[in-house]
Amino acid sequence: MTIQSLPSTFADRHIGARRQADIDTMLKNIGYDSVDGLVDTAVPASIRQENPLLLTAALSEVEVLAELRRLAAKNKTAVQMIGQGYYDTVTPPVIRRNVLEAPAWYTAYTPYQPEISQGRLEALLNFQTMVQDLTALPVANASLLDEATAVAEAVLLMRRANKKNDGKTVLDADCLPQTIAIVQGRAEALGFEIEIADLSQGLPDGDINGVVLQQPGVSGRVWDQSGVIAAAKERGALVTVAADLLALTLITPPGEQGADIAVGTAQRFGVPLFFGGPHAAYMAVRTGMERTLPGRIVGVSKDNAGASAYRLALQTREQHIRREKATSNICTAQALLAIVSSFYAVYHGPDGLKAIAETVHNNARVLATALRAAGRELVSDSFFDTLTVRVPGKATKVITAAEARGINLRLIDADTVGVSIDETTTAATLSAVAVAFGAGPVGDAAGFELPEAVLRTSDYLQHPVFNTHRSETQLLRYIRKLSDRDLALDRTMIPLGSCTMKLNATTEMEAISWPEFASIHPFAPDSQTAGWRELIDGLEADLAEITGYDQVSIQPNAGSQGELAGLLAIRGYHLSRGDDQRNVCLIPASAHGTNAASAVLAGMKVVVVATAADGTIDHADLYAKIEQHRDVLSCIMITYPSTHGVYDADVREVCDAIHAAGGQVYVDGANLNALVGLAQPGKFGGDVSHLNLHKTFCIPHGGGGPGVGPVAAKAHLAPFMPGDANKAAHEAGHGVAISASRFGSAGVLPISWAYVKLMGGAGLTEATKSALLAANYVASRLNEFFPVLYTGESGLVAHECILDLRELTARTGVTAEDVAKRLMDFGFHAPTLAFPVAGTLMVEPTESEDLAEIDRFIDAMITIHAEIEQVASGDFTVENSPLRNAPHTAAAVVSSSWDRSYPREQAAFPVPSLRQDKYFPPVGRIDGAAGDRNLVCSCPPLEDFEN
Template sequence: MTAEQFADRHIGPDPADERRMLEAVGYGSIDELMDAAIPEVIRWHGTLDLPAPASEQEAIAELRALAARNTVAVSMIGLGYHGTHTPAVIRRNVLEDPAWYTAYTPYQPEISQGRLEALLNFQTMVTDLTGLATANASMLDEGTAAAEAMTLARRASKSKSPAYVVDADALPQTIAVIASRAEPLGIEVRVLDLDADELPGEFFGLHLQYPGASGAVRDHAPLVRAAHAAGALVTVAADLLALTLLRAPGEIGADIAAGTTQRFGVPMGFGGPHAGYLAVRAGLERMLPGRLVGVSRDADGNPAYRLALQTREQHIRREKATSNICTAQVLLAVMAGMYAVYHGPDGLREIARRTHDHAARLAAGLRAGGVEVADVAFFDTVTVRVPGRAAEVVAAAAERRVNLRLVDADRVGISCDETTTGAHLNAVWAAFGVDPVAGEVDAALPRELRRTSDFLTHPVFRTHHSETAMLRYLRRLSDFDYALDRGMIPLGSCTMKLNATTEMEPVSWPEFAHIHPFAPDAQTAGYREMIAQLEGWLAEVTGYDAVSVQPNAGSQGELAGLLAIRSYHASRGAGHRDVCLIPSSAHGTNAASAVMAGMRVVVVGCDADGNVDLVDLDAKIDKHRDALAAIMVTYPSTHGVYETGIAQLCAKVHDAGGQVYVDGANLNALVGFAKPGKFGADVSHLNLHKTFCIPHGGGGPGVGPVAVRAHLAPFLPGDPLGSHVDAQPAISAAKYGSAGILPIPWAYLRMMGAEGLSRATGVAVLAANYVAARLRGHFPVLYAGNKGLVAHECILDLRPLSKATGVSVDDVAKRLIDYGFHAPTMSFPVAGTLMVEPTESEDLAELDRFCDAMIAIRAEIDTVGAGEWPAGDNPLANAPHTAAMVSGDSWPHPYPRSVGAYPGSVDRMAKYWPPVRRIDGAYGDRNLVCSCPAPEAFED
């Protein structure tokens, strides 16, 4: 394969297909199409300054060379990141399986039952171990989970105090993220040594670490009682592996538990991605941020899963949203939940006991050698005092390829984990200059703090312990689902494109997977060089001057960009500027992020063509000129249009002293043809899981880097372990966020090169216009720009048809399942519409298959409208059709079984059958069940 061919592998249509598509759209070339679609005022006609494209083999070789510059040492640093053994059956059949990693967020639950069940396992695992009532379907990492717990406590507490108390023995990176989130919201964080300092008279919340960063295991029950007496809520950041042996937070009255599930089979990855968790006591479940999987029932009354309550609350509540988190870490949550399924409660206890035994043996050997070990109860971590010698000991251990934690000049922290061996203990003892210890060692857990309650009692955690059983369970669940490995997922605003295998392979390499985020710089040279290259390429592609990859989701990139703007204004003595203008068409996370950044949201209207109304913009600027901080605008617009007034918009805001934030969600329509950093924007976040090929993973992981012009560069996210006083806010718990998946966009950019990236953009825009051209005579295309062209997506307006026939947008979405498709984005940004984004990866045959299906569905709608099928009993109203439904003994419907089962030209040999019929979401919200139901629920 030559270097130029990877783009041909990535881009679906071949030159002949492109010619046919251009003919349908009415243009002679892609360049001609792009010149017509993109306003000349922002059009960029240069060539991206990127390395010449590498072949797949060359890119892998370069990544191998970078990986070789990382040192995979034995990590005993701890601080919430631990070595773990990923069971091979889970690594191969979840992490490395496109059936799992190419899936989308389960907003269409009927075709997402496998990953929804896996997430319900995750939620059940968390609630069982924490002893709390309800857990969500994962958070971004422990630091952000703890910050969300803080804001949840503020909402739920009756206390009027702005004070939030944090245990000084909390993880330092968690303290940093909490402080970053608190400041814009006016929350006063007080970090106290709770062994010595008294709680204040008034405070709304208390954050405890269990075990502490030092390793200490404390009885927190008295603190919980004291906090409740003061009207405060208590969050316990708990280690789930420790909770297999230690009393659960819920058993001492904790209101919230937060943390990470990283050590449940998920590699450290230099900081991520990992599935954080958040669990709450009864009564707080409707305040949980993020996603929550619940049990409902389908049209036949059978149990079925779907997202509950919080689903896309940002788009519904906007500036009133309680969180800007709109993603999760689904792929990693699936891995962690399956780790618990595979090992079961007995296996987890055994791993925890072995981990604790190693720590106890380590401490006993050090004490026997005359080393001072902190005299506290511990689970897996000990703190050792060696006055003036700490750095020397850490260096001596590093020479033996073991990383310890340098606490300060006098103290060293040492953590054991699932991967710890006797040889590792010998190396540590040698670093301290003591002899190995032999014989039995007593456990170091106080009897009164040991767990007595059972956990993971559901049969799913007691069944699949052989590899055969686990393999078949994973296969059964993946067969339930529809992902990109089956066919097209034409979701507007979500850019579901090819995640090439070559891009994915390096994620599992030990040199990338098994690096602690706080490992010494000398051991991470390859990682840091790769990240620097990636940040440089992203800056070149976007036209900005600096990039930080720390934000581990698009929502976090938004927050980082707005905090940079806030800090910039403050640095110029303009801290009073706090108004953020947001168009009514914007992504819902925009408004939520602005509120989290301490800004006031002012909505700017859109005109009849879906563009930002520049007249209303002028009025809002005039009204708020002295307080204007920023405008957040998505480009191309959320309506799928290249707005002609974008340069004018930027100028107006700048003239009023504000900054321009361009949401990078739709960057797939710009790369190689326009640069936000050059047409007037000051800052953007980029969705690497959209434009740059990190897979959606069923709803995460993602990476949302923030890119800025030079004047904002000093205000990019800071290192969470940074010690300088003027450090910038930390957005994520690790300096480089979810670094473990950054090889994916690195490989994509390296193999595509400048020409490939530009061609990908052009083909994505061509594909959207081709779909619009084929369907315009059957469904109105709601918005269009210059010469009737759309950008990378088009909105099909079903409202007139729904009004005339009663067929809803839901009916069309579910009927598409029968035709073998995942539905486009439903009712966003306009209710009653479908937003279609085909991307550059789908070939012409798949585009035509989708268009043919939509045209056939239009004919079915007309049949309903003509009265030939009843409004409430037709193939659309009854969709999707399951195999059980169409093969049943009874068929009372006025259309043939074959029409329900095999509509249009569906390939009978490749038919996808959904496992459940249409799900009743309202029933599930009224009867909230968010953990594994009893097996009896599935009996006929």
């Protein structure tokens, strides 16, 4: 049987190689007569699922959009004044259409190849500069996942950085409730003490490692925190302030008050509510802490012509190198949302942001004046945008009255209501809220000015980028200029092994910015979110069917967070059985580095299992480690297919051995693109897995996020799946919260929901088969030029293959990095470089690429091999080769001082097709080492780019 031709289905547009002639060409090259024959040989019979996926039949694009409209209509939009860290905002249409909804931005990969990522790197550097300026701290990262988990990262950073003091961490009682819940969960797993205290009354007794303040507090209160910060410093503690970026245009920033770290969210800078995410969190630190800062940092270096160029600084310092010694398991970010926020700051500039903040604050004062006049008691007279109002015994009545007027307020308790103002708040809304409280319509503000002690006096956002693009024409061209400097999936195949850069179909993306999905507050009443919850329940059920597990939670908002959730579920299971001693996690040496870092965060001890010469787990070492740690074994983490791109035939044997020793099996779902419809990890031995919706299920990578990493588990682990951080105490039968909001990055879930509905079970299975076909075709055609390092027992690979360049490097000096850079001259993003094996390239063509594009990549690789042979034969030295000098900019090629040993034509047009469609990288090869030695992590002056 061959892959069916279904020209009228969405699968026909998702899967690239659909013509039978193309399929036959690929099969012939591999040496098989049918795709099913190839699959039956490649995938071990011992793991194959017996029955097809029980999913609804594939829907058409029209039908899916109609169904999404039905679900959207079940959500009720309202004026969102709940606050608690989430605010309505206006996404400027020029940014919504040309960034958030533009494939040049949302299909880009993490900028690990900086020469072809200069646009998104500049936008992220703008984000860092914005954060640094507003917080008055000198170094910021390029975003984190959400505010609550960013605070948790800050707490861990303080514990690492404060060598003098192993005391408790103190959180102000006015911190966001979800933040407190997340930090408590992390602290419990790692075994350190958390104390909640009203820090406006001073510090508690005892040794203190770190302090966390909120400014403004969840109650809305703004106060001068410099005194308590100084007192904490005197006692040897470090200090983190979770701060509202918009408020910081008016109030004294954390850096000027003496804080070591500032964290928060950039959500209200133009990013929709999205029912809780994705939103870009931020972190900024004082000088001296930058080299332990979690997440990514964009820095400035030089290219080989001496021009300033952007790159990720310190980009591999954590998981891939430090592994179980890593200081964080963060391996992703919220790049797309950080970019939206940075363009929002560019769009408004410092004056515009301050004007928005002043309007918000004045509207809060107007409402406060009306409420005070009506005899309502305010918890604090000093606030920025949020009022906490005491209405003894009448809170529910006020909430109901406001909801009847289309407004959501925050129910704090039976006697207290919260109201948060944002940039969308109108005078009519203020009057409606006042009436709901039993007050009259609002008038002018009287009093409630911010105290002079907290007023900001310093400048911010003075760099020209925030003061130039005032007209929409200017901003539109700036956005286009930056996107033109990048290579994203809308231009070219991105053949990254392990990262699955596949089609992000427009139909899948369509619904995410509909107001009925995008404008819903994560803490809105259930009566307003029926459509969202139906969509989420359906997606979780479909993912459970696909993976063979009993339950799925979509809460984790990145793969690393899904790992942590799965490991915490295992930990909770052992603790519930009295097996407190089971804390050893076995991890193969080839595993992704986040595995080890996540295990450490879950309170486990990592024991590494050796890899055999053929890339499989070393059985002798595995069984020795099992026996050595039998009584304390918690689990093993395995990736399947393996990180080497192979279906190991022994996976059931490994799972059985772990279970026999009392352990659990965590199956990393990073490579699920090779399993869907063919095998289910929940059926071949897994107890828990995380999945990557931003890989297998079509959520786009967005230049390094958003991601969603759902956790799927067997029934015995269900009681330990993620709980709700917004509840004062977690519901019985649920584990610790992983993300700030109950459904994590819900805003992008319609993408995966649509993908599953468009493909149906048969289409998803065909996609997996097509991915296997494409990968084995690449491996077969390139093996004689770049030997495929690992194959299964049948000589086949799974969905990706590792090309081994080590012999070529030893013979010629040409490195895998040289090949990666040279591919840019062909208009390709490089495969995964040096992971999981140094000196190699890992290629994953995915099911979405057609034969012509795959052949274009193969032709480029063969041409590059010929250039390597030119080095071997002495036509030119490796130092003066097109490989070592790659990539070639237009400026370099047209330079009058061309003195290289190869012609300009070979540099710029190594294959004839490039003469008409040519992408020129904006910069030459970047000096990464120089950038790491001399960290520059904010916008450089414009004169640096004049030449």
